[in-house]
Amino acid sequence: MDNILAIILSATAIATIFNILLKRFNIPTIIGYIITGFAIAYMYKLGRNNDSLTQIAEFGIVFLMFTIGLEFSIKHLLSMKKDVFFYGFLQVLLVGGVIALGAEYFFGIEKKSAIIIGYALALSSTAIVLKILNDSGTIHTIYGRKALGILLFQDIAVIPILLMINIFSNQNSSISSLLLQTFYSAVIILGLMFIIGKYLLNRFLSLVVWADTQEIFIASVLLLVVGASFLSHSLGFSYSLGAFLAGMMMSETQYKHQIEADLVPFRDILLGLFFITVGMQIDLSLIAQNYATILLFLGVMMAFKTLVVFTILFFSVGGRVALKTGLALCQGGEFSLAILALASSSHLISTNTSQVLIVTVVLSMVMTPFILKNMKKIVNSITKEPDNGDFKIHSSGIKDHIIVCGYGKLGQEIVYRLKKMNVNYLVLEHDINLVKLGQNRGEPVYFGNAAEKSILQNAFVENAKSVIIAINNEKKLILLCEVLKSFDAPIKIVAKASDYDEKKLLKALEVKHIVNEGREAAKALLHVALEENPTE
Known part of the structure; x- marks a missing residue:
């Protein structure tokens, strides 16, 4: 003790x-x-394979996948079907197939073992990639969505990979019986999730909320998450797939935001524990003995995985986004570690081969945060941001104009009203698709990161009547306000506060014109509700 x-x-x-x-x-x-x-x-x-600690730590990934599931409805997943089921399938098939062939023909590894190695290394780190993309807010960018779609398919692909280990190591059961068992298990878990989500979940959560006790609410959510994970694992699937399905189920309820807020501390603590167990896998003596082999495997694996993703995405999203997605997914993953350890214990892979591959995967995972953190610098050194004439600010000098930062739904509504008022304005937007949308509509929408001082100078911010910030990301909002405050000339900043904390942060930066989102919406609703002759 x-x-x-x-x-x-x-x-x-x-x-x-x-x-x-x-x-x-x-x-x-x-x-x-x-x-x-x-x-x-x-x-x-x-010990480097502490099973009890690893099982507890795996629930960090479970809670991460659950919170990702909360942000996805069934409709949302179907809208991403190309990213998940087409690009995800191609990535796993090509990476796994080529690595398996290489392991068999260049290293003389037995075919069954080579297949397991290939498809284990085809997987990327859901825990690291999604955590960093979530924290940085880039999960909502094009490359973030592509990476997420492929990661979701990889998580589904764990099921057939584990099934292959069972088939290759189990001499007693036939392949047809194992496949039939997996099919029945999939029908059972999807059927149960559908019935619970459609007929029982809302009633259950309503009863819990009626009790009006915070700890009961948290306990009930933990029961649902862990229960779904346990059910999934009992039927031969991964814990995290069950958690993801549970998250998607709860995303359809009115309690999703409260659930997410309550589970974040559990997720972060257990994710920290998971990464501690990853660090425990590093064996210095093994690295010293096989450092040349490990470095060769590391370089080839990361370069090849980047190349495959770049190739399959290049024609649909362009080189820059394809390269970002490839770099985000170039590492091995937590499921790679689990599959390699299981294959070793099932005598499909030798202990030495397993340890070399595990250290290679761990080192790739260690490198990933640095790659994601410096993504822009790395990509800029290879391919520059689009800077053709269509997306640059052409003006030779304007003044008394309104600068709108962001061309999302709110930005588009602001632009529509500015146009009706015949006010001079321009829009700065960093999403190339929204820039193209605006320019196709004939709007003065320009490509650029509004949080960069040079971009604001090109938009003649010091001559502007005011700057309206129409973005929903709190970090970007604060960063943009800080940059605007750094100019010598006083700039009128108009910003929207979603809640009290955001308003407090804006006031701390001495932003004087803050629109309270909730208050203004309430005023508008009451105004319409109390009108004596409301128009339909």
Whole structure:
């Protein structure tokens, strides 16, 4: 007991100290957790395959997949069907197939083992990629959506890969019986999720909310998440697939935002534990003995996975987005580690081969936060942002105009009203698709990141009557206000506050013109409701 407490205390202290230090250099906290795992494994001589700890840590991925599921309705998933089922399928098929052939013909690995290795390495890290994309807000960009779609298919692909391990290692059951069992399991889990989601879930959550006790609400949500994960695992699927389906089910309820807010602390703590277990997999002696092989595998794997994604996406989204997506998915993943460990215990892969591949995957996961953090610099060094005449600000100098930052739904509504009022304006937007949409409508929408001072100078911000910020991302909103405040000339900033905390942050930056979203919506609703002769 004392030893367990010492390990927990040491892990907490090391993780806290390292993450504070790393934050000073703008390095993601994931690296701090991996270093912590590596440190405590050596300090306390912990085994590299601690099954009980790994099972607990896996629930970090479970809660992450659940919160991702909350943001997706069935309709949303179907709208992404090309990203998930076409691009995802192509990525897994091509990467897994080519690596399997290479392992068999160049390294003499037996065909069954080569197939498992190939498709294990085809998977990427859901935990790292989605956490960083969520934290940075890039999950909603084009490349973020493409990466998410492919990651979702990879999570589904874990099922047939695990089935292959069962088939290759199980001499007692026939392939047809195993496939039939998997089909029945899929029908059962999807059928149960549909029945619970359609007929029982809302009633159950209404009863819980009626009890008006916070801990009961959290406990009931934990019951649903863990229950769905357990059911999925019991039927031969991954825990995280069950959690994702549960999240999608709850995304249709009115309680989704409260559920997400309550589960974030559980998700983040368990994700931290998961990354600690990743750090525990690093074996320095093994790296020293096989460093040349590991570096070769690492370079080839990451370059090849990037190339495959780039190739399959190039013609649909262009080189820049395709390259970003490829770089985001170039690493091995947490399921790669699980599959390689399972294949080793099933005697499909030798212990030494398994350890070399596991260290290669872990090193690729360690590199990923740096790649994602410096994505723009890496991509800019290879291909520049589009800067052709169609998307540049042509004006030789304008003044007393309105600058609208963002051409989403709110920005489009503002532009529509400015046009009716015959007010001079221009729009800055960083999403090339929205820029094209605006320019096709004949609007003065220009490509550029409004949070860059040079872009604002090109828009003659110091001569503008005011700047309206029409973006919903809090981090980008604050960053943009900070940049606008850095100009010598006073600039009239008009910003929307979604809640009290956002309003507080804007006031701290001395933004004087803040529109309270909730209050203005309430005024408009009451005005219409109390009109004596309302028009239909």
